[in-house]
Amino acid sequence: MATGNARGIVLLAHGSRDERWREPIEAVAARVTALDPQARVVCAYMELAAPDLRTAAAALIASGAKALRVVPLFLGMGKHAREDLPLQVEALRQAWPQVDFQLAGIVGEEPELVDLLARIASKS
Structure with a gap:
């Protein structure tokens, strides 16, 4: 990580005990x-x-980040994305009021990902 950059990105996924599950993340x-x-x-x-x-x-x-974007790598709006995650991000805002926290939408609702998944599913 470069020391001069003030922007961080957290790719947030569900998690698994299987180490191989982390590879795509x-x-x-x-x-x-x-x-x-x-x-x-x-x-x-x-x-x-x-x-x-x-x-x-x-x-x-x-490490010096002044702004953090949390990107939920979920396909659907389940309990974690709907209830748990907003509470966790608010707790981060309370703990670090000097940091700008942005919670992105879940990736599964992005039109580009929906289109990509459809194209992958329709491959011959």
Whole structure:
């Protein structure tokens, strides 16, 4: 992570005990870094894996991030995205009022992802 950058991105996924489950999440993080080398990108998980959102945010803030975008890598609007995540982001805002926290929409509702999934599903 570069020390001069003030922007961090947390890619938040559900989590799993299976280490292989993290590979696609980490691949997204690597791709974000390739697309935006100035961004500080970390993965975090709601449960069953570490780090959690608070720990990931704390690491980015400790490294100098002044703004954090939390991107939920969920396909649908379940309980975590609808109830748990807004509460966690609000707790982060309370803990670090000097940091600008942005909660992105869940990726599964992005038209580009819906289109991509449809194209993948319709391949012959």
